[in-house]
Amino acid sequence: MHQHYETQYEVGLPFMECTVDVVYDPADITELTIEYEGHAVRTTASYRVGQHRTRL
Numbered sequence: 001m002h003q004h005y006e007t008q009y010e011v012g013l014p015f016m017e018c019t020v021d022v023v024y025d026p027a028d029i030t031e032l033t034i035e036y037e038g039h040a041v042r043t044t045a046s047y048r049v050g051q052h053r054t055r056l
Helices: none
Strands: 021-025 028-035 042-047
Antiparallel strands (some): 021 028
């Protein structure tokens, strides 16, 4: 059974609309390695989008 995870990763502007190679450990998807020809290998971690609070 395949379960869909809504985990998000930020890889940066140079990779917008690019097809990249993603290398990861299926047992631990908190960190991915992004590979794209002509660019240095990049590692990215998952992040969570949340509310921003300011102190008054």
